[in-house]
Amino acid sequence: MKKSTIWTIAAVVIIALGGGVFYATQKSNSNQVDASYNSAIQSGKEAVKDKNYARASNAFDKALSIKKTDQAQAYKEQADNMTAAIKATKDGEYDDALAKTNDVVKQSNGYSVLVSHGKKLTKTIKDVQDNYEHEIKPIFAAAKQNEDDKQYDQAADQYQKVLDLPYIDGKYYTKYKKQASAGLDKNKQAAKDNKNEAESSSNSSSTSANSNGSDTGNAGKTGEGSMGDHKVHGQTVTNDQIAQLRKRVTKLGYEGMAWSPQDLIDLYRKSGRANPDQITKNDVQSYLKP
Template identity: 55%
Template sequence: MKKTTIWTIVAVIIIALGGGVIYATHKSSKNNNNATYTQAMASGKNAVTAKKYSEASSDFSHAYDIKNTDEAHNYKDQSDGMVDAINSTKNGNYNDALNTVKDVINQDGGYEVLKNQGKDLRGTINDVKDNYEHEIKPLFKKAKKEEKDEQYKKAVSEYKKVLDLPYINGKYYGKYEKQAEDGIKRDKDLTDSHDESEDSNKEDSSSNSSTDKSEKKESSNTDTSDSTGNAGKTGAGAMGDHKVNGKTVGSSQISQLRKKVGSLGYDSSSWSPQDLIDLYRKSDHSDPSQITKSDVKSYLK
């Protein structure tokens, strides 16, 4: 056999072996990438289950870097949406939070677990918004009015009512809890300063008369503007008492009560959560759905 023929055969063998090595290496790399991608996606899903959405976003982003799939991209967008919605709720931006969580729920090709968690979060956001609008905000408004009238002790009392709310220590109310704590500290300092001023400079009779008129005017305004009678102000239903038959009335029941009052022909938006709880207590029913128009009329007398 000629030398040229032998070298040709050797060259063919070398090329064949080299091609096999390259193919095997490529296949191994591809398999490794698939395994790493699968692992990153699994890690992201575990983080979602634990509601650690920032971690989930990082894992899905890593998976997308390995393999540019719509699945990884969509799951990351949903996780980012949950983070944004939660932060917006904590900051009191409820409409932004609801719009963001709506995108999570409606994400095409999204992760079903995230969609379901988005629906749960939407309910929570609505509950937090309801508590703020009908209970926390009115208390802050009263406190600000007392501060404007230099009734600092009364302002402190209103801020304390905020801190007495059973849900105020929850993760979405930290902003309002701090505002109430700061208000109490500020008005206590102002109370001490005001008292020292009164001790050193006795108020004349006209000043006392002015204060009396201010208090009477406040009392008059309260009587005429409260369309739900004395709800939540005195007795067992005083502000901060959220129990009926020894059990705390949760946000879902408050929402049910509000819908029930509205279905009976009343403006439920004017009822605070405390008003609704007091109605529930007085009606003596075991379920909010059993409340009748007669119960509401009796309560408002």
């Protein structure tokens, strides 16, 4: 056999062997890529199962960096939209939240479990929105009106209603719980400050009256220093009771500081109540009728 033929055969054999090695190497690399990709996808699915959508997004993003596929891209977008929907719900941005869950459900090539989670979250968002629109929002509006009218005790009561709602400790209501807590504290302090101011004013008046030997201040003065009827249930109304009456009238929505001591005593007498704190708004309205 000629040497040239031998070299030709050897070259063919070498090329064949090289090609086989190259193919085997490429196949091995491809298998490793697929294994890494599948592992990342599986990690993402485990995170979805735990409802940790941020971690799921990172895992799907890793899969996408290993091998760009429609599957990895779709899964990542779904996880991102779930995260965004949850945040929007906590922020009270319900329309945005519902738009995000709709994207999750309608996602092309999406993960079926994420589709299921998206549908459940949609229902939750609608429930939260309904609770806000029909319970929390009206209570806050009433509290704001009370604050504007300087009816701080009533405003505090409204904020307490929010804190007493059975679902207020849920994670989607944290914003409103904080708002109600802050409003409650603010109005309790305002009511306390008002009370101290009223008592200070009352004490100042009683000091002046006591110097004249009267225990009900200027109650009953109608000119020339004449006195009115200071007795209710057979007992003379004290300065402390007048302060209590003034506070009660204020709490019922009237300008207590504008009432004279005699008016407060006459209201107390006409109401027939055992003590000032039992006087009602109807009692006040009846007294004020011509």
